[in-house]
Amino acid sequence: MTEANGNQQAPDYNGLQAAFINCTLTPSPAFSHTECLMAVVQAIMEDAGVTVEMFRSVDHDIAPGVYPDMTEHGFDSDAWPEISKAVMASDILVIGTPIWLGEVSSECRKIIERLYAHSGETNDKGQYIFYGKAGGVVVTGNEDGVKHCAMSTLYSLGHIGYTIPPQADAGWIGPIGPGPSYGDEQDDGTRVGFDSDFTQRNATFLAWNLMHTAHMLKQAGGIPAYGNSREAWDAGTRYNHPNPEYR
Template sequence: MTTLKAVYINTTLKRSPEVSHTGGLIERSRVVLEKAGVSTTVIRAVDHNIAPGVYPDMREDGWEEDAWPELWPLINEAEILILAGPIWLGDQSSESRKIIERLYAHSGQTNDKGQYVFYGKVGGALVTGNEDGVKHVASNVLYSLQHIGYTIPPQADAGWIGAVGPGPSYLDEGSGGPESDFTNRNLTFMAHNLVHLATMLNANGGIPAEGNVPSEWNDGKRFGFEQNPEYR
């Protein structure tokens, strides 16, 4: 497990050093991963001038600045990615959506097996807020990650929202967030499941390169697909 790397991307709208409640939940999760022998890195997206768009380097599409190419190697080298963020109006933050779009920019790239570049990596989601939306945001994030090639283990999300309606946030005094057994159980299970699946994939060379290599499809190989199958 000591060879595994995990990257958390905090998609809070608050720049450092302002307190991030999502950051508080990330720190709880990091402790579990690091005790399992995983090295972790946290990127607070809003602290970096990441341009919006769906290309690997938006400077080639007219933007004067784009920090994404500098961050991409950290993400690409990690076997585990956890996208973490707050809820606004019942949905993920604008920073979260932007990061997903920038990840999508690499979805046409391939790994050393010829598979899409995120094959063999695992993904998870952490969500914080003081109003409803944890499951909605997590389902959106996890769907997006698996769609571009990440593998999602069981129970790959955790979150905290407190009582429904405006109220205290995760790190606020008396919120009950850090003491929530439900949240703490879920983030612990999530962390271990991410490690288990990443370890399994790492030990077995990732996802087998059979029936999922785009260059072979483009060359005419169909992996058992029939255009006009016989119906029996």
């Protein structure tokens, strides 16, 4: 079926799950500009049938560190083990971050480190635990750095096993220096950034490409395990790796 404009009918992705982690430095219930843009992506996904769970990391007592449970390494409490259950159960992960001094927020770096804490874990194929999941990023701020922040975050997600689809980032920045941020209400009642076709287009493409990728991965049973099973490698399988002594 096609719509009047000739595009294919929107797919139904009921059954997919997504975890959104907003790495703002602003605790609830205060307004978060980053969450405002993430909500655009969330609305598109929910309309397509995806179950979305949003976390604002600063609202939770997430300890810093690179172990799955930091209470086993000196901290009195750690909310990450509970939040990581939602991350592990999800087909899609979206990280949102503001820009501070041209970089992602400290909360964002902490979440990346906590995700990395699971880098030694494997799935039922012996692959790293995040294989078969799709990842993307949303960035907001009023200074330069959207692409830089997206680049470092997407690299981190890809390195630990997430599949990064095309156009996996969306962002908005205003004029450099102090000023309004995404979603701020203006004197005429409109909200800053809502009229940015570039931002709204990229947020839409991000949402759909994440869903398409997650759906394809799920339908395919994940990524084929030949050549990338950590457990098989540790057991001695070398997957046609050339022996340097015979080159």
